[in-house]
Structure formats: C-alpha cells, structure tokens
Amino acid sequence: MVHSEMxxxxxxxxxxxxxxxxxxxxxxILARLALGETSVSKLAEPFAMSMPAVSKHLKVLxxxxxxxxxxxxxxxxxxxxxxxxxxxxxxxxxxxKLWEERLARLDDYLQVLKAEGEAQQNKSKETKRGRKK
Amino acid sequence: MVHSEMxxxxxxxxxxxxxxxxxxxxxxILARLALGETSVSKLAEPFAMSMPAVSKHLKVLxxxxxxxxxxxxxxxxxxxxxxxxxxxxxxxxxxxKLWEERLARLDDYLQVLKAEGEAQQNKSKETKRGRKK
DNA sequence: CGTGTATTTAACCACTAGGTTATTTAACTA
DNA sequence: TAGTTAAATAACCTAGTGGTTAAATACACG
Numbered sequence: 001m002v003h004s005e006m007x008x009x010x011x012x013x014x015x016x017x018x019x020x021x022x023x024x025x026x027x028x029i030l031a032r033l034a035l036g037e038t039s040v041s042k043l044a045e046p047f048a049m050s051m052p053a054v055s056k057h058l059k060v061l062x063x064x065x066x067x068x069x070x071x072x073x074x075x076x077x078x079x080x081x082x083x084x085x086x087x088x089x090x091x092x093x094x095x096x097k098l099w100e101e102r103l104a105r106l107d108d109y110l111q112v113l114k115a116e117g118e119a120q121q122n123k124s125k126e127t128k129r130g131r132k133k
Numbered sequence: 134m135v136h137s138e139m140x141x142x143x144x145x146x147x148x149x150x151x152x153x154x155x156x157x158x159x160x161x162i163l164a165r166l167a168l169g170e171t172s173v174s175k176l177a178e179p180f181a182m183s184m185p186a187v188s189k190h191l192k193v194l195x196x197x198x199x200x201x202x203x204x205x206x207x208x209x210x211x212x213x214x215x216x217x218x219x220x221x222x223x224x225x226x227x228x229x230k231l232w233e234e235r236l237a238r239l240d241d242y243l244q245v246l247k248a249e250g251e252a253q254q255n256k257s258k259e260t261k262r263g264r265k266k
Numbered sequence: 267c268g269t270g271t272a273t274t275t276a277a278c279c280a281c282t283a284g285g286t287t288a289t290t291t292a293a294c295t296a
Numbered sequence: 297t298a299g300t301t302a303a304a305t306a307a308c309c310t311a312g313t314g315g316t317t318a319a320a321t322a323c324a325c326g
Contacts, residue, residue, distance in 0.1 A: 018155035022148050023314085027224075034228060040273060053315055055274060060313090074272040074323050082232035085225060091160075092222055095167060099215035156284085173303060186285055188304060193283090207293050207302040 013065070014091060017084040020064035025049070026057050033067060033080040040076055146198070147224060150217040153197035158182070159190050166200060166213040173209055 020026055029043055044054040058078060061067045065084045069076045153159055162176055177187040191211060194200045198217045202209045 012157055014160070015155050015157055018151050022151035022155055024145060024148055025314090027147070031227070034231060041271095049314090050316065051273070052275080052317085056314070059274090071323095074270095076273065080231065082228070085228050086232050088221070089225055089229070092218065092225070094164070095215070095218050096222070098167060098213065099219055102215060152283095158284090174301095182284090183286065184303070185287085185305080189284070192304090204293095207300095209303065 013084065014087055016064040017066065017088055020060050020066055020084075021088075023057065023060075025054075026061055029054075029057060029061065029078075030066060030080055033078055037070075037077040037079045039072075040078065043078060146217065147220055149197040150199065150221055153193050153199055153217075154221075156190065156193075158187075159194055162187075162190060162194065162211075163199065163213055166211055170203075170210040170212045172205075173211065176211060 021030075025047060028046070032038060032043060032046075040051070040054060040058065043058070044051050047054060058067065058069070061078075062069060065081055067078045068081055069078050071077075154163075158180060161179070165171060165176060165179075173184070173187060173191065176191070177184050180187060191200065191202070194211075195202060199214055200211045201214055202211055204210075
C-alpha cells in the first residue's frame, strides 16, 4: 500500500487560474495586457529576467486561458481574456457574505447585544466554551 | 555567470492568497469553514488523505491569513478569515471592466457564462490574422 | 539564398509542493 | 501514573516551478 499514485496537482479550471495568478510577474503581465495587446518583447521589458522565463510565464497564462496569442509577422501579440477572471469572481461570490455580514454586524452591534436571546441562527452552537469576547 | 540568486517565490500577500486558493482540497476546506468553525479531524473527514496532509494544507491557509486557529481542549478549531478574500476582490476590481464592457456589447454572453462552469472551450473563432501594419 | 529579429524549445539546476509513514507534543481521563 | 485522543512535526519521496544559457524555429527583407 505504497504511494504509487500521484494526483495531478491542479487540473481543474479554477486551480489553474489561481495558480497562474499566484505569481507577481504574471499579474504584472496581466496588468500590462489590460491596457492592450502587446508583443512578448514589450512584455518582457520591465522585468529583470530572460526572455525564456517570460515565455514560460506566458505559457502558464495561456494554459490557464488568461491570455491568447495571435501572430503578427515574427511577433506573437498577447491578449488578455476575461473568462477565467469571471470564474474567480463567481467563486468569490459565495464568500462575499462573509465580510459583508461582518460589516453589517458592526453596524448592528447594539441590536445584536439586545437580541441576544433571540435564536435566529441554528448553526453549530454546541461547543460551549467560555470564550468571552 | 552562475545563477546563485533565486527570487522570492511568493512572499507578497496576494501571491500567498492565490497560491493557497490554487488547490481544490484547500478550497473545499474553506467551503466547509464558511459554514462554521470545525476541528481538524472533522475537516479531514471528507478527504481521502492522511491527517498530516490536511495539517499541511491548514498551515498553508493559515500562513496566507485565510484561517486562524483557536484551542478547545485537544482540538484546534479552524475559523475562516475574510481579509485575504477581500484582497482578491479588490485586485479583481481592476479587471471587472474588462468583461463588463464586453457584457454591455454582447448581452447574450450572459447565457454562455451560465451554461459553462466546467466546460473548457477552446474556441478558435475570431483568429483574425493581423496582416501588416 | 543568407541575415536579422522575435520567440520558443531543450537541457539543466535549486527549491518548493503535496503526499506518505512514523514519531512527538499537548490535553483530557481514569 | 499511565492511557487515549487530537494535532503537529520529522524524514522522506516524486513531481512541478521558476530561473538560467544555448540552440532551434519562424518570419521578413535585401
């Protein structure tokens, strides 16, 4: 029962998107591309790294669907694609209430204190440790 | 001549957040924690992996600030933290116009977005050759 | 043709990431 | 004191990532 099976690290779309965005160089490239299509050389200019390194970053972005590449003579103009970002936005939607609720609670703090006995939320409340706040 | 200088992999906050979110197991853990605090064992239950593996995932989430851990007897209840997600939301804001413009132009694009969600479409329409400038 | 330009690919290296099993720490319980 | 439970740490393995330099590919032009 050894570990003869290794799983693919990030095959799904969302994982690929997040992984691609997890690098500051790639995010800078996207920021540049948000202004318009550009060649690879132009993209590489601001960075203190070799062209092959940039080329690899572009490949990661392309495989994540965050950019597409065309052809203009020797140049391969890169264009940003919004679809994966929409995916991130959608994923984030499920968690927005997390901080929006918290802000709302700050506003209604007095009422919360008042309505302490009112049991509207029946989430896991069984761990009764004396946690004073 | 040699390459004895290695760049920081992902020290900044946003990179750490994206890197933490780039794993389906960790996103599942976050989804579970969005419902309320839970112990590590409870978190590990749905996954076909060992506890140390889950523990490592939790450490990644913690270092990204996405969770905090308390203490309740032997258990270390994990709690989701919204701050890094707000950071992602803020970063995304700069790119929202990218697809909102597009939505304004093609309003049936909404249906495409709704219909997909898992489909990886490599549409090769609109590959217009750039011709000479 | 050959030459210059733009970009990718190949081969390599150090380090990281995600998993395992085995061991250790920490806190409750009898 | 020992025993049990919850979780973390240690040591290890394999594959992936981010960078390098050197060579290969693709295209335009004289």
